[in-house]
Amino acid sequence: MGNKPARSSGTRLGRVVGGACLLVAAALALAGLWFRGQLQPLPAGDEFYFRVETPKGLREAMYELSSRGVVRNANVWFRYGQAVNAPRTIGEGTYEIRPGMSPKELYKALTVPVRRMVRIPETNWASRTGRLLEQQGVCTAEEYAAAIREPIRYQDKVGFRLPEGGTLEGYLYPDTYDLPPLLGAEGVVLRQLRAFEDRVIRKKPLPDDLHRALIVASLIELEVARDDERPLVAGVIENRLRIGMRLQIDATVLYALDEWKNLSRKEIQDTDSPYNTYRYGGLPPGPICSPTAKSVDAALNPSEHDYLYYVALPDGSHLFSATYAEHLANIAKRKRALAAEEGGP
Known part of the structure; x- marks a missing residue:
C-alpha cells in the first residue's frame, strides 16, 4: 500500500506528458496546414514581365512578387524555396510571370530569362x-x-x-x-x-574625322543595296563635294521628314531642313542612319572616277554618268525599265 501514491503520481505525469505531446502534435499539424495553405497559388491572372536589373536574392524577389499578386506569403515561399533547392539568386534579365503559378512553377520561371x-x-x-x-x-x-x-x-x-x-x-x-x-x-x-x-x-584604320566618315557612310547605306556599288556612290559624293555641287540625295529629305516614302517634287522643295541636300550644299550636319561596316569601308575608300550622277533601276542597281546629258539618257532607260516591269509599252 505504500507504493500506490508513487504509481498515481507517475500516471499523472504520463498524462501530462501525453497531453503536452498531443498539443505539440496538434500545433505542428495546424502549423503544417497553415504553411501548406500559404503555399497555395493565388487566383490566376494575366502574364506580365518581371525585370531584374541586377542580380537579387530569392527573398527579395519573393517580396516584390508578393506585392504584385503572385506570391501569397513571401517569407513562406522563400523558406520553401530553400527547402527544395530553388535558385538562391535571380540573375539579370526579364522573366515571364503570371499570378496563379505554384511555387515550383515560379522558381522554374525565375531560372529562364525571356529571350527576344x-x-x-x-x-x-x-x-x-x-x-x-x-x-x-x-x-x-x-x-x-x-x-x-x-x-x-x-x-x-x-x-x-x-x-x-x-x-x-x-x-x-x-x-x-x-x-x-x-x-x-x-x-x-x-x-x-x-x-x-x-x-x-576595332577592324578598320579610322580617320581623325570619324564623324564625317559616318555621315558619308550613312548616305551610302540608304542609297545603295548592292555592295559592289557602295564605293562608286562614295566616289560620286566626294566628286560633288569637291566641286561644290549639291548632293541632292533623296534619303536626306526623308530623314528630315522622318518618313520613308516616295517623295514628290514639292516635298523636296518645301522641306526646309539643313538635312535637305537639295536645298543646302555640303554634307548634312550629321549621319542620317547608323551605317554598316561595308558602308563605312566604302566611305573611307571611295572609287576614283568622273561620275557625278546615278539613277536607280528597278532591280536595285544603278546607272552612273559623268555628264548631265548622259544622266538624262539614263533616266530615260530607267523609265523604260519601269514600264517593262509593269507590263507597259
Whole structure:
C-alpha cells in the first residue's frame, strides 16, 4: 500500500506528458496546414514581365512578387524555396510571370530569362528604331530618343571617342540583338555601341574625322543595296563635294521628314531642313542612319572616277554618268525599265 501514491503520481505525469505531446502534435499539424495553405497559388491572372536589373536574392524577389499578386506569403515561399533547392539568386534579365503559378512553377520561371531577338534594320534611323523597340516592348520611343541625346553617359563604357554634342545617330550599329522586354533604352544603346566598336572601330584604320566618315557612310547605306556599288556612290559624293555641287540625295529629305516614302517634287522643295541636300550644299550636319561596316569601308575608300550622277533601276542597281546629258539618257532607260516591269509599252 505504500507504493500506490508513487504509481498515481507517475500516471499523472504520463498524462501530462501525453497531453503536452498531443498539443505539440496538434500545433505542428495546424502549423503544417497553415504553411501548406500559404503555399497555395493565388487566383490566376494575366502574364506580365518581371525585370531584374541586377542580380537579387530569392527573398527579395519573393517580396516584390508578393506585392504584385503572385506570391501569397513571401517569407513562406522563400523558406520553401530553400527547402527544395530553388535558385538562391535571380540573375539579370526579364522573366515571364503570371499570378496563379505554384511555387515550383515560379522558381522554374525565375531560372529562364525571356529571350527576344529583335532585328534593327540597316536602313533605320534612330527615330524609326525607337518606334520598333516600343512595338517590341523593349522601351518606349521617347526613352530611346532621350537616351541617344546624351552621348556623355556612355563615354566611360566604350573604348572610342563619342561625339560631344548632338546625338548618337551613326554610332548605333544595326544588327539582330537579344532585347528582352523591359530591357530599357540604355541597355539597347550600350549593345549597339559595343557592336559598333567591335564591327567598325576595332577592324578598320579610322580617320581623325570619324564623324564625317559616318555621315558619308550613312548616305551610302540608304542609297545603295548592292555592295559592289557602295564605293562608286562614295566616289560620286566626294566628286560633288569637291566641286561644290549639291548632293541632292533623296534619303536626306526623308530623314528630315522622318518618313520613308516616295517623295514628290514639292516635298523636296518645301522641306526646309539643313538635312535637305537639295536645298543646302555640303554634307548634312550629321549621319542620317547608323551605317554598316561595308558602308563605312566604302566611305573611307571611295572609287576614283568622273561620275557625278546615278539613277536607280528597278532591280536595285544603278546607272552612273559623268555628264548631265548622259544622266538624262539614263533616266530615260530607267523609265523604260519601269514600264517593262509593269507590263507597259
